[in-house]
Amino acid sequence: MEFRTAGVIGAGAWGTALAQVCVRAGLDTTLQAREQQLVETMRATRANDLYLPGVPLADELKFTADLADLGVCDVILAVPPAQHMRATLTAFAPHYRAGVPVVLCSKGVERGTMKLMTEVLAETLPDAPAAVLSGPSFAGEVSRGLPTAVTLACADQALGEALLNTLSAPGFRPYLATDLVGAEAGGALKNVLAIACGISEGRQLGRSAHAALITRGFAEMTRLAVAMGGQAETVAGLCGLGDLVLTCSSPQSRNMSLGLALGQGQTVEQALAGKRSVAEGYESAPAVRELAARLGVEIPISEGVAALLAGEIDVDGLIDGLLSRPLKAERV
Ligand SMILES: NC(=O)C1=CN([C@@H]2O[C@H](COP(=O)(O)OP(=O)(O)OC[C@H]3O[C@@H](n4cnc5c(N)ncnc54)[C@H](O)[C@@H]3O)[C@@H](O)[C@H]2O)C=CC1
Numbered sequence: 269m270e271f272r273t274a275g276v277i278g279a280g281a282w283g284t285a286l287a288q289v290c291v292r293a294g295l296d297t298t299l300q301a302r303e304q305q306l307v308e309t310m311r312a313t314r315a316n317d318l319y320l321p322g323v324p325l326a327d328e329l330k331f332t333a334d335l336a337d338l339g340v341c342d343v344i345l346a347v348p349p350a351q352h353m354r355a356t357l358t359a360f361a362p363h364y365r366a367g368v369p370v371v372l373c374s375k376g377v378e379r380g381t382m383k384l385m386t387e388v389l390a391e392t393l394p395d396a397p398a399a400v401l402s403g404p405s406f407a408g409e410v411s412r413g414l415p416t417a418v419t420l421a422c423a424d425q426a427l428g429e430a431l432l433n434t435l436s437a438p439g440f441r442p443y444l445a446t447d448l449v450g451a452e453a454g455g456a457l458k459n460v461l462a463i464a465c466g467i468s469e470g471r472q473l474g475r476s477a478h479a480a481l482i483t484r485g486f487a488e489m490t491r492l493a494v495a496m497g498g499q500a501e502t503v504a505g506l507c508g509l510g511d512l513v514l515t516c517s518s519p520q521s522r523n524m525s526l527g528l529a530l531g532q533g534q535t536v537e538q539a540l541a542g543k544r545s546v547a548e549g550y551e552s553a554p555a556v557r558e559l560a561a562r563l564g565v566e567i568p569i570s571e572g573v574a575a576l577l578a579g580e581i582d583v584d585g586l587i588d589g590l591l592s593r594p595l596k597a598e599r600v
């Protein structure tokens with residue numbers, strides 16, 4: 269299996285950064301943006317000023333607004349916000365070539381259906397071999413070539429190995445896994461938990477609270493992932509713990525910075541006002557909450573964040589609720 273050409277769907281910050289990685293990996297790469305104007309600007313300025321300002325884009329990178337142009341690619345990376353994955357893949361379906369692997373790079377759970385991106389893929393492109401790419405990776409850092417390591421999950425070992433070789437690039441080191449559900453659960457949950465860490469930071473609750481939140485957040489991430497059919501070992505890797513630590517530790521994270529604003533007293537509307545970029549934790553929180561309830565899994569931190577975002581409680585209510593839970597044995 270050899271892949272020479274890559275098509276990246278979605279020219280937000282992460283799609284753009286991954287397109288840079290593909291070029292660095294030696295792939296002939298086309299980045300698709302839904303905004304025609306952005307395509308023209310990127311062609312003219314070699315920069316994505318809308319979603320990833322200040323990063324010079326590789327000379328070899330090609331741009332298009334037309335999904336049909338990706339129909340010839342050997343591998344597809346799907347990077348729209350999770351809530352738009354279904355519509356995006358449905359629009360791509362007429363151009364999809366059977367057998368071409370689709371690497372899902374978005375982090376979230378679909379609202380309403382509570383489905384993971386692999387399930388959305390199976391319903392929109394039923395014949396597409398799936399992989400999930402997820403891990404600690406801020407677009408701004410990766411696009412500049414700063415190093416990181418991520419999880420690449422694929423159920424088919426041979427395809428997984430081929431994708432691993434295809435997508436590894438200087439400074440970008442994927443590790444192979446077979447557990448797609450675990451990889452997806454980690455990426456979706458860490459965004460909700462990062463909002464909680466941001467709130468703690470905004471309220472100046474201290475480093476101890478921060479560490480306690482990450483640790484108990486990891487416990488609930490593991491519980492939910494396992495109940496969904498994933499493996500605890502996967503969640504303990506880059507796509508779970510790794511990404512949780514990153515996202516909870518830096519205001520570079522859109523999710524953590526949303527929490528910071530809430531902790532500092534802004535309303536949800538104020539904190540999101542004028543934002544062009546997506547905070548997936550905000551988008552996925554209701555679905556994560558519903559999923560956990562359906563599976564009978566306790567996720568008190570994420571549940572509290574979902575309740576706060578839904579306007580059911582305020583920040584004090586969230587903190588009091590977490591600190592007044594019954595005392596119990598420490599376990600996952
Ligand atoms: N930014 C980052 O550092 C990372 C982001 N991700 C994930 O990548 C996914 C995409 O995030 P970003 O690239 O950061 O997005 P972004 O926040 O930079 O940009 C928003 C994107 O949403 C697209 N969009 C808006 N409305 C749309 C619609 N109706 N249909 C389809 N697309 C629409 C825009 O065209 C744009 O590409 C998310 O799931 C995110 O969690 C994963 C790893 C790192």
Ligand SMILES: O=C(CO)COP(=O)(O)O
Nearest residue numbers: 403404405406521522523
């Ligand atoms: O997923 C990310 C880093 O791995 C990006 O996090 P944010 O979406 O919170 O910015």
